[in-house]
Amino acid sequence: MSDTADRVKKIVVEHLGVEADKVTEEASFIDDLGADSLDIVELVMAFEEEFGVEIPDDAAEKISTVSDAIKYIEENKG
């Protein structure tokens, strides 16, 4: 597992208060991890902070699973 994936999962566990083993790469934030749309806004902010990336609203809207987040960060981080 990549370092990015580890860090993303850690943020998800902390913010959503879910068990670490539920945070698989396929997991959907809303359907599997109990997030609502505001939780995703907050997660995206936490990713931006952690990785120093800018995630614009139109890109953020497309992030619905853990792997979407990891992929976007891997492709865009400095």
Next chain:
Amino acid sequence: MRRVVVTGLGLVTPLGSDVETTWANILAGKSGAGPITRFDASDQKCRIACEVKPADHEYGFDASKRVDHKIQRQVDPFIVFGIDAAGQAIEDAGLVDMDDATRLMAGCSIGSGIGGLPGIESESLVLHEKGPGRVSPHFVHGRLINLISGQVSIKYGLMGPNHAVVTACSTGAHSIGDAARMIKDGDANIMLAGGAEATICPIGIAGFAQARALSTNFNDEPAKASRPYDQARDGFVMGEGAGVVVLEEYEHAKARGAKIYCEVIGYGLSGDAYHVTAPHPEGSGAYRSMAMALKKAGLEPRDIDYINAHGTSTPLGDELELGAVRRLFGDAIDDVSMSSTKSAIGHLLGGAGAVESIFCILAMRDQIVPPTLNLDNPSEGCAGVDLVPHTAKKRDVRAVLNNSFGFGGTNASLVMRQID
């Protein structure tokens, strides 16, 4: 006429994270005061407070017991305290599993005096330092005063009135009084009512200190700082926590075989129409509030056995309240006991009236009145009144009066009585 009784209690205080622990510590004469640990208060005029203790403390508060991890992160501590106290009250009342018809007629009236001040303070710094794009999407609904009621309503599926009082330090008493009226009016059969506060943060302490409301002479002896009626008193000590009761229509409670603590029989409220922070010099608002509550209750002053005073330990307020009680009670003052539990847990602001109402209820249950700590040298105006100095006192307690007064000149009084 629909009667209103109390069937559940919940407390989070500086002396315990539940009702029985808090009450035992209150009766034992313990103080919840200490140096401020939440932040570095070394540059503050007031460096002490009555904080709710952390989970690893002997009587500390474990937020995870009743509040989801995610919600804990999103909301201010006053909401966490409120959700927990409401949960305790629902459990105590045996109402965890309500059917839909019951929940349609069950509501919330849990307020706060100030609301999410620590979060407003910290998020303002985020805005200033990192810009608007870093402000939490949960900022607003994590700080709003009515969000204890909102969260509790969602958690327990309460579909009746969803209400929240904001009347500074009278909030808790007004919340219970208003909710009792909603039950009387038939808007609900069950109401969770009370108040919460958590404003021990730099701007909260600085703001009250600048208003000359806080004690500043006892920074090295925190347990001695809250000393209502004592000559050396110099301001209140900030507390935090929550108190919530389950109010229920009497026949409804009886029909389901609920444990009934007491009946809420009188509610009085008034305005000083005088000054934003100073009480009326003749205590006229306090007098009218108490008189109205007694009249509604159909009681005479001599029927009241115990008064839980507003008694914040400020130089002006304590004696004005006592003067109003003296005028209203006349000779009956000889037989009443009156104490301020703020001497032990500090001033819970919007939570005070609810927490102190619960102490009144427990005084009736156990036939004992809680003490006023640190009352070493009572002020001259206190002569001849039983202020229950230092130690709790066994006595008959059949009916009680609870007073709460707030900034803006807002007064509330509640009268409760043992059920016949």
